[in-house]
Amino acid sequence: MYQLVEVATSLVWAAVVWLWVSLPAALVYLVVDLLMSIRRPHFVDVGRYTVGVCMGPRPKFLFGVAFTRYNGHARISGFEVLIWRHSLMVCALLPRDEWAAFQLSKAQRRAAMEKGEDR
Template sequence: MNSYEPSRAYRLGEWACDLAAAALLWWLLSPLSAVVFLGLTRLRSVRRARFFDLGRFTVGVCMGPRVKFLFGVAFTRYNGVGRISGFEVLIGRHSLMVCALAPRDEWKTRMRRAAERRAALEKGGDR
């Protein structure tokens, strides 16, 4: 497996070319074609998994086995029961997914416990 990481100048040049092509598509065809082109080129440039937590959900891109194109759902197991936790689109080796980190009721309990822990730490720190 190649662990080559392109230089910053290379990545900036890649962005500049992609933005120029997207602007041309915007002007010649439509804004939608430009947005789709830019999104797909950025998706194809990902070399390692990147996820961002947005509250109860996580959004990210990761590498997987090579397929042409596939829609799917992501499953997770909560208490031994498999449930749908999100949506996934596979394009080539890249998987774009949006998943819930926990079921809604568990998330509320988790946030309440975290708030209780923070309050206990603040109270213990005041002594």
């Protein structure tokens, strides 16, 4: 019940912002409100990329890039936006040159599993 009231309140405030300011401002309000309600990490894999939200240790606001280490070398893996303690990021799961090899091996494993199940 509490979550339903929270969602209804957010939608009412977004409608007020839409009427008094603009539709883009209302959409930004809804995205920021949703982002601030997150309390634990949530990630979704979308092809070669992963999109997610997680909590950081210190409050801040900035735009930046996320780094990862492949074979001991730090490379840029994605884009990150930090709002207060919430981090919204989009990161590559693998470098572009390794993604094709990964997809091929995944398809071969899937074909081997299907062949083994048919017996």
